[in-house]
Amino acid sequence: MKKQSLPELQKICSQLRRDVLRMVHAVQSGHPGAPLGCAEFFVALYFDQLHHNPDFQMNGKGEDLFFLSNGHLSAGWYSVLARSGYFPVAELKTFRKLNSRLQGHPATHEHLPGIRIASGSLGQGLSVAIGTAQAKEIDQDNSLVYVLMGDGELQEGQVWEAAMYAAHFGVDNLIATVDYNGQQIDGPTIKVMDLKNLKAKWEAFGWEVIETKEGNDLASVIAGLEKAKSLTGKGKPILNLLYTEMGYGVDFMVGTHKWHGSPPNDEQLALALGQLEETLGDY
Amino acid sequence: MSLDLKFNYTEKKDTRSGFGDGFLEAGRKNPNVVGLCADLIGSLKMGDFQKEFPDRFFQTGIAEANMIGLAAGMALGGKIPFAGTFANFATGRVYDQIRQSVAYSDKNVKICASHAGLTLGEDGATHQILEDLGMMKMLPHMTVINPCDYNQTKAATIAIAEYEGPVYLRFGRPIWPIFTPANQKFEIGKAWKMIDGKDLTIFATGHLVWEAVVAEAMLREEGIHAEVINIHTIKPLDTEAILESVKKTGCAVSAEEHQLNGGLGDSIAQAFIRYNPAPLEYVGVNDSFGESGTPTQLLEKYGLNAENIVKAAKKALKRK
Structure with missing residues (x-):
């Protein structure tokens, strides 16, 4: 895939945010806050970093x-x-509608291309990613x-089981990113359950x-992922602490847990979309 | 006076050794077979595989949730992971991981669960899981297998490597008679009629198949001819074979090293109620935890041995 310029990628971010808001608004359910905050990450990954094939193969x-x-x-x-x-x-x-392949939380059951494992019950994805990374290693797939x-x-405790394991086995074809937005459903993480010094924690593991x-900032996200990639293959798993703002891109949604799991109403949607350029055409 | 047993044995071994030997053979047959174990390699008899295929074996430490996720990840990458630990930690402790990452995601993971049931013995109730078959059979996509002796466990282990889809394989620790043939063919989901009979049917699974074989001989001495069917696959249940037998015999006993709630007996009762109502007596653990003791003592105290199958059979016969 030909790499796109930064302004072109910015346009995709704007469209992704529009997609997210329109999707959760249409069913009046879902989680807009975090995907708005991760738009740059999703776009950087899928449109710049990943060597991937949309002609989907499970393995x-x-x-x-x-x-x-x-x-x-x-x-x-789903948008990206x-x-x-x-x-x-x-x-x-x-x-999120009946008979859809786009389940509320990602699933393989309906065979949506791009999804390889169900997720939603938290704490499981790192283990799965490590397992797949090790399968690649066995197959000498670089x-x-x-x-x-x-x-x-x-x-979730399982995350730290997985963290210990990946370091023990030196799984170095793995880049784990933490969406470090400081918010969770019941409030700021610092109030709900303080994560304290995350960098030191992962380093200690x-x-x-x-x-x-x-x-x-798209350029920073790409630079971070490039740096992460440059550190692979050196005997250690890589952790990318990605400082984001939940709800980024919409002035009344940014930086609060209130939009973690609440959809906008008609008026709020119109206000939000007014702040996000339609670049690739709404679905 | 010794019993005239239809199946007998010259040797005893633990079913976990059948698993270990079958696992090694499956690994030799297929390079995609990999192993994971949560700090119980010796107990699960996975050491020979580890020795022969060190690059395909992963010691996960005491972290079962992570192990299940790893296995799911390896499976989607094309491997056939056998994840082993004690049955308690292989089910209850990781139910959500199995549900989301394995069953719902339809991953080709083999959950290998040793030390199941009362016959674990001295370790006591913390480790004697009696609910695992129920938990596993409730999961859509999951195949649930509980073989009866060393030979059948070995054959089942080889068979599940060749089957595509999530499997729960349950086995145990006690030294147990080897009364089924070596190198038998194991057909997942196909009940095995071991002994023909006409008066009642004993449907047994796991270690209690041996008790059923003994019970059959005891009943025969009293002129009662029991059919013995080995239900090694709890799910998918061979309903056809079960109904065919009970149509002939008219009543039945289920025998399992498991809670009555959610066990094999429950599955058989469902089939009876829906398709062919017939008296059914249960041999199993009745809504209680186990305790420390030897396997034989525990099977006796909790009513799970041949004598109890005989008693249940007579009750069932009276209800015909």
Whole structure:
């Protein structure tokens, strides 16, 4: 795939945000906040970083693979998958509706191209990504495995089982990103369950940690992922702390947990869409 | 006076050794077979595989949730992972991981669960899971297998490597008679009629198949001819074979090392109620936890041995 320029990629971010808001608005359910905050990450990954094939093969041999562990970001993932050609963009209108392949949380059961494992019950994706990374290693497949987790998700114990394991085995074809937005459904993580020093935690577990401080600046996100990639193959798993703002791109949604799991009403949608240029055509 | 047994044995071994030997053979047959174990390699008898295929074996440490996720990830990458731990930690502890990452995601993961049931013995109730078959059979997509002796466990292990889809394989620790043939063919989902009979049917699974064989001989001494059917696959259940037998015999006993709630007996009762009502007596654990003791003592105390199958059979016969 030909790489696109930064302004072109910016346009996709804007469209992804429109898609997310229109999807959750249409069914009056879903999680807009975090996917708005991860738009740059999704676009950087699928349109710039991943060596992937939208002609979907479950085993992903020879391809870079991405797993979404925090499955409630499904609207954002579905948008970037559709916009990269995994399935028709028009299918986004079926999000969370009966008989849809676009389940509330990602699933393989309906065979939506791009999805390799169900997620939604938090804390499981890192383990799955590590397993796939090891399968690649056995097969001497040099491509990479990526996974995104929420910061609140790190409260799940399984994440730390997986963290310990990946470092022990030196799984170095893996780049895990934490969406470090400091928000979770009941409030700021600092109030709900303080994550304290995440960088030190992951380092103590034996990971190579990089920080992407401007997680809503596309050039920074790409630079962070490039750096992460340059650190693979050196005997350590890579952790990318991606500082984002939940709800980024819409002035009344940004920086609060209030839009974690609440859809906008008609008026709020119109206001929000007014702040986001329609660049690739709404679905 | 010794019993005239229709099946007998010259050797005893644990079913977990059948798993270990079958696992090694499956690994030799197919390079995609990989192993994972949560710090119980010796207990699960996975050591020979690990030794022969060190690059295809993963010690996960005491972290079962992660192990299930790893296995799902390896499966989607084209591997056939056998994830082993004690049945308690292979089910209850990781139910959500199995549900989401394995069953719902339809991943080709083999969950290999040892030390199931009361016959684990001295470790006591914390480890003697008696609910695992129920939990696993409720999961859509899941195949549930509970073989009866070393030979059948070995054959089942080889068979599940060749089957595409999630499987729960349950086996145990006690040294147990080897009464089924070596190198038998194992057909998933196909009940095995071991002994023909006309008066009642004993449907047994796991270690209690041996108790059923003994019970059959005891009943025969009293002129009662029991049919013995080995239900090694709890799901999919061979309803056809079950109904065919009970249509002939008119009543039945189920025998399992598991809670009555959610076990094999429950599945058989469902089939009876829906298709062919007939008296059914249960041999199993009746809504209680186990305790420490030897396997034989525990089977006796909790009413799971041949004598109890005989008693249940007589009750069922009276209800015909």
